[in-house]
Amino acid sequence: MLAMMVLVQTLDWMLVLKSLLVGVIGGAVVLFLMVSKNRSVHAKQEANDYIRKGSLHLRDRRDVYLYRRVEKERREQK
Amino acid sequence: MQYECPNCGGKVQFDSASQQMKCPYCDSEFSVEALRERDEILSAQAQDDMNWETPETTWEQGEAAGMHAYVCQSCGGQIMTDQTTAATKCPYCDSPVILSGQVSGELKPQYIIPFRVDKEAAKAALRKHFEGKPLLPKVFKDTHYIEEIRGVYVPVWLFDAEADACILFKAEKRRTWSDAQFHYKETKYFNCVRTGSIAFAHIPVDGSSKMDDTMMESLEPFSFDGAAGFQTAYLSGYLADKYDVSAEDSIARADQRAKQSVELAFRETVQGYDSVTLDVSGVKLKNGKAVYALYPVWLLNIRWNDQLYPFAMNGQTGKFVGNLPVDKGAAAKWSFIGMAIFTVLAFVFQLIFM
Incomplete structure (x- = not known):
């Protein structure tokens, strides 16, 4: 119990x-890839x-040639 | 005369300071020459003009002798076969069909692609289609219905055409550099004109309302090199659907696909840029011709959980398609496993490197 309390206090929750968050996204990607294996019927847009x-x-x-645009951003000074 | 800004569409004005045409809305600057040339291109755009010639050949007297026509009692689909082949079920909805009489008086197919892939290959392809699908419900793989695969000749309209096009693309070239004080990003904008022609042969469009158009397109490509002049003998042992979508009603789909291909083909000739987007497209189709043909497809319907799952195989190439159901339990399990693995990897990665 004490060890759990120490763990909870020392753990970086961020x-x-x-x-x-990475896990949820990864899980969603895995699910998407696996479901897409079950789908093979797609319309053909071109000929x-x-x-x-x-x-x-x-x-x-x-x-x-029409025109050009130049954007500039100040560098961070160290 | 006022020109529109190619960037934002606003009215550009002459800027005496830079001696260029300048847009007061987005501050872009252009030479008069570049704007004039763009204006000429836009004015000369060919409007779409799709005209097609459709076939008129019908069965002659006695030609369809021995051909039986069947009607599906559920979906109303009409199929035909030779007198030695019996049809009992509709290949599209699995309902019983009844003999409705002889085939006559309708448009006769001009071409047919005979079956090259036999029923055994179709059955093997179906088994293979189920492999490597962890989300497929296990009970779905029960193959007792595999014998119900049927070979069907699907009616298609084949469209030939020549396309003349004038297409305008917007293209960009980008570069970056830095000096002691600033990071710079330069973007140069171009108009790229491509005018030319391209030809198409035998674009197929599904002529049966009972055969799902998307499924039929998924089975492509069909090679017309394997086609033969139509003879009723080819139908022996197979079913043949009759068209119920006219060539006129199928033209729009062929137009759409041809136009998309023209734009893609011309787009590939615009090279050397960081990005290219379509601006204005004018495609004119001419010498359009449509022929009526029969294309070979192996069909199977599987009923599971009160839902019908259709499967089809290209009878010429063996390509197999069909959407499979997803086992929700398996999906949840694999999502959780994936989430757990990525969570642990991210946690360890951050501990080590951050």
């Missing part, structure tokens, strides 16, 4: 909370398998 080989011909190919 450390435990962060670990639990890439049905493009005639060699039929892509570009008549015009232009890259036009």
